[in-house]
Amino acid sequence: MIYQFMEYELDPLNFSLKKNGENLEIEPQVFNLILFLIENHNRLVTRDEIYKYLWGDKSVLDSTLSNHIKNARSILGDNGQHQRVIKTVHGRGYQFVSEIKIITEHPALNKANRFPDVSPHKSIWITLVSIAFLSLAIFLIYPHFHVSDKVSGLENEESIKKSLAILPFENRSNLKDDVFFTNGIHDELLTRVSKIHQLKIISRTSVLTYRDTLKNIRDISKELGVSTILEGGVQRAGDEIRINVQLIDAINDKHLWAETYTRKLSVKNIFTIQTEISESIAKQLEIVLSPKNEKFPTQSMEALKAFFRATAAIDKNTNKGYQEAINHLEQAIQLDPKFAIAYAELASRYLDQIYLEGLPSETQISKAKPLIDIALKLDENSSHAYRVLAKLSMYQKNFNAGKLAYEQAIKLNPNNAEAIGALGGYYMYEGDIQKAVTLLFKARELNPKDDKLADSLSLMLLKSGRFDEAKDILTDIIQRKPDYSIAYRTLSDLYYFGDHDIANSIKTLYHSVILDPEFIATPLVLAMRYEDIGQTATSIKWLEFFLKIAPNSREAEITRADIYTLLKQYNKAFDIYLKEVKKHPYHLYSLLELGEKTGRINEAIARCRTISPELFFDDVVIDSRNMSTAFILGRNLKSQGKSEQANKLLQGSLKVARKEVYGGRQSIHYNWVARILLALGDKKAALKSFEQYVKLGFHSYAIINNPDYNSLHDNTEYQKLVSIMKSRLKLEQKKLKILESHGKLNLPDLPANTLSAN
Incomplete structure (x- = not known):
């Protein structure tokens, strides 16, 4: 079954949403939300129904659903004002209002294999779990698909998404040292099976969490969002290896296939067994494998x-x-x-x-x-x-x-x-x-x-x-x-x-x-x-703490320069940056800033010309990577009367800084916009941007003390905004004192402020 509306086409079987034939990137839970609303387009759906459908018994905030509605509208070219696709009935719920055309026969299936009359989402997506870079477990509480009880009643297994988790193999050898070998066999099989394009395979990191688990197969399948599970064991004895595996339909709790492989222990036989297992899995799940002449990774045991x-x-x-x-x-x-x-x-x-x-x-x-x-x-x-x-x-x-x-x-x-x-x-x-x-x-x-x-x-x-x-x-x-x-x-x-x-x-x-006292980014x-919050001495101590735990880090010299900057020993800091930017060009902004403070700006510009000559080209391109350097370079070229190139750099920087951003990055966004506008001489627009920065709730003495804002110091509105920030910062300082008095900021062995005397 495929749903068509306006220029869109939603295909539950292949989990795809297309616009004018082009696939769109979409979060799984947003896809589920759109599908649920489409399936119930002839009525209003309450927020409680959506909560239960998407998150089951999980407790989530109201804003989570609101964000999903917003994202669904956005990807469908809709918004809260026009509501031409998803209509809000305030205090009650939502309804899909766009006209829908339903294609009952899916192109991927013949007439004999049409879907039974059940919800396409629940019949196809057996548990797609919460996905959440880069780093994160958030997803366990968050967007995840849950297995519907209706799934177990399906007669048409072809409507179930092809998905598999290969659980850690059991080491059945007499030697405990063989655990590494058993795990290695498991990893190699997982790598090989994961190359089957039509099959969703749960990655190694996740399946390893089930080593020695007492959970039953059905619960594991729900947690991992798969319909099938492969279990197995490995035994080495003398010059032989035995690998036994069994494939289980986790939804219906039945065995699909099992096999025991006993061979002479050799690299060739290990990889041959893995190939045979992969082919058997594909056969059981009715996946057609394309012929490949795959080489063994190594010939050496x-x-x-x-x-x-x-x-x-x-x-x-x-x-x-x-x-x-x-x-x-x-x-x-x-x-x-x-x-x-x-x-x-x-x-x-x-x-x-x-x-x-x-x-x-x-x-x-x-x-x-x-x-x-x-x-x-x-x-x-x-x-x-x-x-x-x-x-x-x-x-x-x-x-x-x-x-x-x-x-x-x-x-x-x-x-x-x-x-x-x-x-x-x-x-x-x-x-x-x-x-x-x-x-x-x-x-x-x-x-x-x-x-x-x-x-x-x-x-x-x-x-x-x-x-x-x-x-x-x-x-x-x-x-x-x-x-x-x-x-x-x-x-x-x-x-x-x-x-x-x-x-x-x-x-x-x-x-x-x-x-984790040795993680170098935290200090x-x-x-x-x-x-x-204006506590320079403590800031310096944390920079020295960094040098204590990472004295040979690539950022060690830059950190020493930053300490000198906080101590207002600008020439010492400049000398370090002048040397280090050869290796780390992204520090050019700091070099140019120190050049302004020391009166060595021409020296800094010369180094900038050597390292980033493209900033001096007529057709200079400004992006998020060079925006800050382009801004400060443009400001200094303008002061030197080189207005044409300066204007290109400043206008290009402004365009990048004004790109719409959200969330935490707004602090950077409005601060940069204000400073670039001041360099261009537009105080009125700069003040408005600075006002947005303060209204969003941001406050920092690093911003208050930034000389880029000097031209606004006599402005009454600016003074009011700075007063608001200072009041907030005083409150933050009081909160810190309370935390300190309660022992919440105690750390063992902070280094002494050894550079402060230099």
């Missing part, structure tokens, strides 16, 4: 074992474990120089050290790049290798190449949740928050138990202004995992951007430091928060 041990080490989620993984991967490559996936994974480990350990990006990129080149030369169809290539491209600031590599990774393996989530991160960076959220929800559907992914989704929701939804997700994570430091860091952003509550943002960051954020 010892190399395969080393790779399995590397995976086990990564699962420890510690720096020590990551280093062990590097050692095992290097060994695997030494044992088999043609082991493509080992090269790709080793490259990924090197790149992750940039973020996790603060190692210099240039060094890590130089290590990773040749490994990725080899991996793709050995296996041009490796989805994982393309995902790592995308990661490399992002670190190289070659963003379009990264986007294309992520898309290729997804094309090769549509179940690559990591690539889908990372592509969402790309769109977030590009400013397309809605697409970013949609992709993260899609990734969450494939990886519903990954709390890092859930955290990333909450961050995206926060950036899009959907604060209540982000809070739901973070609250769920913290309730289940009270020691999960990542969620506290994102929660601090929610307090800061959503509630404008600096004190509680700081308190939450303190808790994150206690849980930098705390330094900014204390600068916001």
